[in-house]
Amino acid sequence: MSAGSASERRRHPGLNLHESDAHPSDGEVVFGFWVFMMIDAVLFALLFAVYASLGANTAGGPGPHEVFELRPAAMETLLLLLSSFTFGIASLAMKYQRGMALLQGMLALTLLLGLGFLGLEVHDFVGMADKGALPQVSAFLSAFYALVPTHFLHVSLGCVWIVVMMVQLRMSGLDRITRTRLLRLGLFWHFLDIVWVMIFSFVFLRGLL
Amino acid sequence: MGGDGGFRRELRDYVVGLVLALGLSGAAFALVAWDPWAARTMLGVVAALAVLQLVAHFRCFLHIDLKQSHRDDLQLILFTAVIIGLMVAGSLWIILNQNQRMM
């Protein structure tokens, strides 16, 4: 069998399982989750549009140059990108049955990286508050606090989801249900990365230009 | 059938993805830190890097590519992109124009 065959046999993008492991209704579930993610994407896009519309309205309060910092944003980016990679290995461990230890270990590592990201962000928000940059100060800050914490909330829910999956894996091992759930969690996690790329590019980097 | 070779090959995909992602974000951050050009040019470059990284993530982490036999997801994503484009571009066109006229 040629080297490219594995990817051609993937019946469904995101449904990264061997043919024998996939159940017909799994495609439905994963496709439904894709649709959900696209809804989330529209939601974020609109929050970006609001941010772009109101970003200049600092109303006498601090502007982007006073409140954004390059270094923490870079650190957060690093953590989140690494967590996507560790989740990738987790899904490979699941697909190629490299043992529960690797799978659980990678999930735990992803969780740690995610929590690290959240911790750094909380630190950022507290720092901003210390500088008087509260959401009530101006439309610019309101829009910022609508966009970035929404992503924060998504990552938090992703972390809860990882914990739930680690427990469920312990309880019932890898079966159809846990498999497709892990697949969807993976999609969700990678998707949040993409949103973060947009955030650091169009909020932090743009603000610091 | 999906033995060691498959694992290695797919692992390589993820490694390539990680390297691309780190490289592209690193480039964007580094550029802003060095600040070599005018703000307008910089914004264009940062935006271009973001779009490249978006494609890299879709390709390497979310496994969306052009040679799938089932294209439902790709169509869905492209349609979403069109709708997002309409909504965001339209909104900004309207709101920024209003801002300008209120100056």
Place this chain on the structure above:
Amino acid sequence: MRIEALAGPWLGRLSLSALPTDSPVAMGAALVAVLGVLGVAGYITGKGKWRYLWREWFTSVDHKRIGIMYVVLALVMLARAVIEALVMRLQQADAVNRSGFISAEHFGQLFSTHGSIMIFFMAMPFLTGVINYVMPLQIGARDVSFPVLNSISLMLTAAGAALVMISLVLAPFSTGGWSGYAPFTELRFSPGVGVDYWIWAVTLSSIGSTLTGINFAVTIYKKRAPGMHLFRMPLFCWTALCTSILMIFAMPALTVATALLALDRYLGMHFFTSGGGGNMMVYANLFWLFGHPEVYIVVLPSFGVFSELFSTFSAKKLYGYTSLVLATMTIAVLSFTVWLHHFFTMGQSANINAAFGIATMLIGIPTGVKVYDWILTMFRGRVRFTTPLLWGLAFLVTFVIGGLSGILLAIPPVDFLVHNTTFLVAHFHNMLIPGTLFGMIAAYQFWFPKAFGFRLEERWGRVAFGCWVIGFYLAFMPLYVLGLEGMPRRSAEVFDEAFRPWLLVAAGGAVLIVLGMAALAMQLAMSIRHRDRNRVRAGDPWDGRSLEWSTSSPPPEYNFAKLPAVQGRDAFWTMKRSGRAYPPLERYAPIMLPENSAIGPLLGALGLATAFGLVWRIGWMAGLGTAGVLVAVIGWSFVRRPGRTVDERQVERTETRWHAVLVAAVPVSREHECDPRNRGLADVAA
């Protein structure tokens, strides 16, 4: 000590003063609502039916039952909103140069609840219910893709509707209209809880609709019967698909708009406030990013219904199927390019207005294609003027008139002239009443026999039709005139004697429409009483064309004992003509169905508690509700239930019983379909 002071810390801002004691009309409405709920609850208790309702209906995940519950919800809310419309019409007719019988504040609440209910709790549940019932049957599926999610959507929508009903007793509701424009709806100008009621009711319903959109789209993509290619689907399924896609992409805009408004109101942020750099135009923009596609969300399913009707009652295949599909898709995409025409007057440059005005007019083209297709479907057909078809004909004429006024409004300079007048009110009622409501009522008349196994009485149906259509013209044509004469919309009082005659005519129209509602209720009551005369259990009373008619009426819970093999468009019609309809009894395989689930009602209740707590600033209730949702969802993910099996003997029993009905039924030709002779078996030779 006063009760309020005691209740204070536990009940947030809620106190006895929330009861609408200041206005006799509002108090009367609150009383009717309370007595209605008590009466229904008492009746159910008296009959000992709670257990049955809970097990067979509220926890059901069967798309047919969920569909019926959606439609019931829609009809209840329709009754309230129509009565509110009547009160408003009477008030305006009364309040020429004097203050009328209700206060301006109350009038503001009336047009806000009327609009919000009609869109979010009448049109949306109605079309969702009809699609839920019909679409899986038409594509030859056993259920939707995510049956439990379906139940959750229903219960969230019901929770939103309940919140609006509660606001009748624990008043007030918002006075900000169905669009809730900021900054009027900001805390500074609307300090009461009214706007919060609106925000959370709409949010609950929009979450429900978003999930419904996902569910329907995935069902149509993934669950079609073998051979049911996309381009073989009945047109109703196409419109259902396009509506779901619109729900998926438009609802987030509403969620963002209401969420940001809530952040402004609850946390003192500055998105749409007049100070702090806020920009109210961002709200208008977000709202209509949702609002315009929403218009097509509510109108497309009716287009689908009418396509089915014209073809069925002309006994002809749909004219220009492909063009209808393409027109539907075009409308769906174009609907994302025209939202600015809702705020032409907001001050952007003329170029932008022109661009959006042109895009708006473009939508007229695919819609026009549809109208011609429908007319040509009837052309040279043997058209039977049954009640459902009558609604369709009224729609065709009325909708075209509304569309013409829409083309006028799409011209920005004209819009500037009639902006904020009753001309606009006339226009959108002229689109939505025929385009949504007539379609849904026609769907109800058309598919009722499928759902309950007996036809609705024709006579009362015709009375209802007459009242509605004449009432509509009387109620809304005068508003065009009034609008051109400059009468502002949403006025509690008017100050020009010249308006009086037109307002009187409009009030008369509203009375007729209420009579039309009463006739619909009468039709239902009489049909239930005489149901034996109108039984159509064999399942095909109208010589139907699509697969839903190939099942018994009502269909078995599993829909199809064996999934049908589809060989073309109008699948059932061809099967009947080639003798392949009603396959003989055979050995059946057991059928897996999802188990009933209490998670839907639970999440609905938790959502309602959260929303109520948020409205009245009852912290513990909102907190517990939110935590409850999280715990319930996570807990639910640990529950593993294999589903329920309908074994082969049970399938065989059900199928045998239906076959006996089929054998006993005398085929009836299309001319006699409204006779008692019609038992639901069509005479194919005729």
